[in-house]
């Protein structure tokens with residue numbers, strides 16, 4: 251709760267990345283070791299091919315009986331089969347060993363992103379977070395199964411081939427080594443130039459994603475004010491910036507490959523010259539010189555692979571640092587990171603286990619502002635006793651939603667404390683907040699509920715729907731609880747979306763809850779249904795209700811009236827009405843226009 255509101259999303263350093271990646275890989279160390287062995291076996295088989303051809307050349311040059319060619323011929327066949335077989339095994343084992351780790355990382359990052367304080371997400375731009383969990387995650391996942399596997403295989407082939415060259419004659423190895431300075435130069439230049447280019451490219455992608463997202467999320471406003479042209483121009487500018495980075499990346503890669511070709515030419519020329527000299531002086535048989543040249547030629551592919559995937563690996567490393575950055579965000583407790591991806595319902599378990607405990611809500615010396623210079627809440631003090639229902643009333647803009655968001659932990663307090671308390675002391679129990687618009691995710695009704703509690707059984711889902719009185723209309727849907735709703739599915743009214751949001755909370759079963767529901771028209775059927783749902787849901791829980799209709803306030807145990815981010819009245823409905831202050835005049839205006847009879851005080 252001490253986190254400043256303006257911390258941008260961090261990028262993890264290499265130590266933090268290793269600390270996250272290492273345990274993920276260690277879980278699959280058996281299969282990864284098998285992959286390594288298969289890679290070594292495939293590379294050794296790869297060397298047997300050129301060796302067999304050198305052997306054949308030697309036999310032909312010395313005019314041996316053609317039957318003797320059967321030996322190297324058989325070796326050639328076995329080597330080819332062995333290389334293909336072991337290569338396949340290695341690729342399969344490597345991706346089996348790596349992909350689960352990548353999937354876990356991705357899930358953990360998305361889970362962490364969902365629990366980040368809104369302020370942190372907004373500070374970095376929503377586009378930044380979206381591009382991390384989509385583009386960057388994709389990049390890392392593709393690199394793990396493509397580039398990384400190719401890199402490991404090629405690297406081992408190079409090491410074993412160099413050893414093979416040296417075994418033939420150390421001078422071959424020396425001649426081949428002439429290519430290394432050119433390669434090293436090419437690689438150094440490439441890495442120095444391309445690193446910032448790729449990082450810049452990813453940043454530009456983030457800006458572009460942000461521009462598109464902003465335009466779409468504000469679509470009604472954009473249309474209403476004819477801002478389409480302006481938004482298109484903004485997106486076009488962001489796309490062009492991203493494209494410019496892409497061009498630079500292609501140019502850099504082309505120069506890099508040209509330099510690698512030069513290095514190959516130098517190395518092969520040196521080996522052929524060395525072979526010629528060594529054979530003519532009789533120091534090395536012809537077959538060995540042929541084998542050496544073939545070994546070296548066989549290095550082209552793996553060297554190009556190793557150097558060529560560097561770019562991809564670098565890009566993936568940049569993406570990995572951005573992914574892990576989300577996980578290491580200072581606003582996240584250690585729990586999000588340590589939680590096994592398999593059991594995402596930790597928060598649920600915690601909520602359920604603390605049910606029945608005396609969880610209250612409090613704000614103490616609370617200060618908050620969306621911007622440093624402008625305080626929205628200042629020195630606000632509030633105690634909601636365990637089991638108490640408190641209604642917040644106030645004009646639009648008085649800070650009701652802001653106070654709710656800070657107490658729910660969605661926004662970080664700038665000063666003081668706000669949040670759940672146990673025996674008066676701050677505690678970590680999550681306090682869910684039901685926002686004004688219940689969001690319907692594209693998926694079945696069941697999936698929409700399971701968000702709150704991933705492992706819940708069908709009976710638990712039914713019970714939650716029953717508690718809030720939504721079971722009737724849900725079972726009347728074409729496929730009942732399995733009906734697809736949200737984007738592309740069965741359209742739900744705002745009230746039904748809100749009803750589902752309440753059912754989600756029922757499933758979560760938290761000891762304390764905050765409701766900010768406004769949508770239903772006072773006196774309408776929808777309002778009555780949602781009121782009943784809220785009443786059933788809140789029974790036995792501590793609750794903070796942002797009352798948009800005063801009948802909601804009248805049912806609460808206590809009411810606070812807010813004005814300009816401060817509490818100006820605080821007491822039970824009846825007392826505040828009797829006191830004849832701000833609440834009393836609000837109430838008389840409201841009950842006059844809604845013809846409401848004074849409801850029974852208390853929530854029963």
Ligand SMILES: Nc1ncnc2c1ncn2[C@@H]1O[C@H](COP(=O)(O)OP(=O)(O)OP(=O)(O)O)[C@@H](O)[C@H]1O
Pocket residue numbers: 620626644645646647648649650651652653
């Ligand atoms: N995301 C935000 N960024 C900057 N300022 C904000 C943001 N959300 C709200 N505000 C400002 O904070 C102040 C309090 O707003 P808040 O939404 O908390 O009031 P409210 O009483 O809940 O109003 P309403 O009943 O209209 O929801 C207002 O001045 C509002 O303009």
